[in-house]
Amino acid sequence: MNIIGFGECMLEISGTPLALRFGGDTLNTCLYLARLAPRYGHKVAYATALGDDQLSTDLVNAWRDENLDCHWVEHREGGSPGLYLVTVTPNGERHFHYWRSASPVREYFCSPQTRLEQTLAQGSWDAFYLSGISLAILPPAGRERLLACARLARERGLEVIFDNNFRPRLWSAEQARDYYQRLAPWVSLALLTEEDELALYPEAPVEALINRWQQQGCRELVIKRGAEACVIALDQQRWTLAPEPVTAVVDTCAAGDSFAAGYLAARLQGESPVASARLGHRLAATVIRYPGAIIPRDAMAALL
Numbered sequence: 001m002n003i004i005g006f007g008e009c010m011l012e013i014s015g016t017p018l019a020l021r022f023g024g025d026t027l028n029t030c031l032y033l034a035r036l037a038p039r040y041g042h043k044v045a046y047a048t049a050l051g052d053d054q055l056s057t058d059l060v061n062a063w064r065d066e067n068l069d070c071h072w073v074e075h076r077e078g079g080s081p082g083l084y085l086v087t088v089t090p091n092g093e094r095h096f097h098y099w100r101s102a103s104p105v106r107e108y109f110c111s112p113q114t115r116l117e118q119t120l121a122q123g124s125w126d127a128f129y130l131s132g133i134s135l136a137i138l139p140p141a142g143r144e145r146l147l148a149c150a151r152l153a154r155e156r157g158l159e160v161i162f163d164n165n166f167r168p169r170l171w172s173a174e175q176a177r178d179y180y181q182r183l184a185p186w187v188s189l190a191l192l193t194e195e196d197e198l199a200l201y202p203e204a205p206v207e208a209l210i211n212r213w214q215q216q217g218c219r220e221l222v223i224k225r226g227a228e229a230c231v232i233a234l235d236q237q238r239w240t241l242a243p244e245p246v247t248a249v250v251d252t253c254a255a256g257d258s259f260a261a262g263y264l265a266a267r268l269q270g271e272s273p274v275a276s277a278r279l280g281h282r283l284a285a286t287v288i289r290y291p292g293a294i295i296p297r298d299a300m301a302a303l304l
Contacts, residue, residue, distance in 0.1 A: 001126035001268040002043040003161075004072065005030040006116060006146070007134040008105045009048055009059060010098075014086035014253065015291035022059055023084075023293030024048075025133050025165050028254045032261035032283060034068045035300060040265045045125075047072035047116040049104040051079030056104075066297075072115050079104035086253055086292070094253045098169070106137055109145040120149055123156030127268060131163040132196070135179050136170035147183055154186040159268070162187045163260055166196040173200050184216035189267070191260045193224045206231055222263060222277065224256050230281070232273045239274050243281035246288060254293035259284040262303075279303070 007026030014021060027046060034044040046068055050056035052075050059081060060070050082100030089095075108114065120128060130150065135143050154160050162183060166176050177200050184190075190213055197209050204212075206223055210233045213221055223231040229242035262280035267273065283303060287295050297304075 001159075002045075003030075003033065003127040003129055003264070003268065004045040004047060004069075004116070004119065004125050005129035006047045006108075006149070007131060008082065008100070008103055008137050009046075009050075010082035010084050010100060010103065011055060011059075012084055012086060012292055014088075014251065014293075019292070021292045021294060022062070022081075023254060025163065025257050026129060026131050028257035028293045029129065029163070029261045029264070031063065031066050031068055031294060032258050032287075032300075033265055034066050035297060035304060036261065036265040036283075037067060039304060040269045042265065042268060043069065045069035045072055047108075047114075049074045049076055049079070049106075049108045050081055051075065051104050052077050053080045055081055072119065074104075074108065074114070076104040076107060086251070088251050088253075088291070091249060094251055100137075103137065106139065106142070109138065109142040114145075117145070117149060117152070120153045120156060120158070123158065125158060127159040127161055127264075128153040129161045129163075129264075132165040132176060132180070133167055133170065135183075136167060136176070143179060147179070150183055150186040154188070159188045160186050161189045161191070161264065163191040163256070164193060164196045165256075166193075166199055168199065176200055181216065184213060184218055187213075187218045189220045189222075189264075190218050191222050191224060191256075191263065193256055195226070197223075220273070222273075222280075224259060226255070230259075230277055232277055234273055239277070241274055241277045241281065243285060246285045249288050251291045252288050253291075255284045255288050257293070258287040 009024035009027040012021040082103035085097040232239040259280035262283035266276035
């Protein structure tokens with residue numbers, strides 16, 4: 001199956017010593033999916049907006065080197081990518097500091113019709129991937145256009161895949177709940193971080209979380225719980241799968257994004273939910289042993 005994702009990518013400053021890299025939630029997932037593509041036989045594209053500066057050009061060149069289709073990347077005159085700094089505690093937990101207010105992707109939907117909308121209308125891809133951050137970074141009109149993209153994709157027979165990724169710095173819990181509820185009827189597979197769901201619905205047990213999404217039309221859910229066992233729900237079936245312990249955690253940045261990539265790579269090719277989650281755990285366990293969102297390709301050799 002072929003999947004196209006939408007979201008924001010920024011320059012990343014991370015590691016010891018500090019180094020310039022890049023990252024962004026849906027971009028991280030799509031890039032790791034692209035690395036897994038030779039093994040699983042899918043194609044991956046990414047839609048976003050960047051500037052017309054050298055940094056933006058370098059980003060696109062790096063993505064193309066990873067076999068990520070960049071036909072849907074738009075460039076804004078005078079623009080430049082956003083930036084974030086990652087600081088890490090001794091146990092690998094990360095903290096982010098952002099400079100993204102002028103990120104070009106905020107204006108992705110400023111034209112009457114984007115390449116992304118044209119492509120989804122044609123129904124020529126198999127899956128469309130977006131996240132809570134994809135919605136949150138956009139102005140209200142852009143959010144409505146992105147919701148329409150999800151509806152259009154589902155109506156054209158695409159799988160619509162959503163990662164909740166709630167960030168209170170970007171919008172309120174009330175806003176997120178509203179948009180997630182409006183999006184849910186079009187979502188076929190949801191990857192939900194339990195902590196983020198609890199920020200929106202405090203003290204809700206996992207089963208209540210599952211019921212809420214399934215009642216709105218989403219059949220398959222994966223509840224990501226960090227180092228704890230993930231929970232998978234498909235209709236009335238339930239599975240739990242614990243990750244193998246990782247003792248040398250360097251940086252948990254992109255742990256959830258890489259899990260999503262592993263799960264989707266296997267699941268979209270017809271593997272079972274448990275086998276797909278196992279690959280997700282293996283990839284995430286590899287990623288958190290390195291600094292930054294995107295680890296060296298050769299560090300994934302055992303998975304490729």
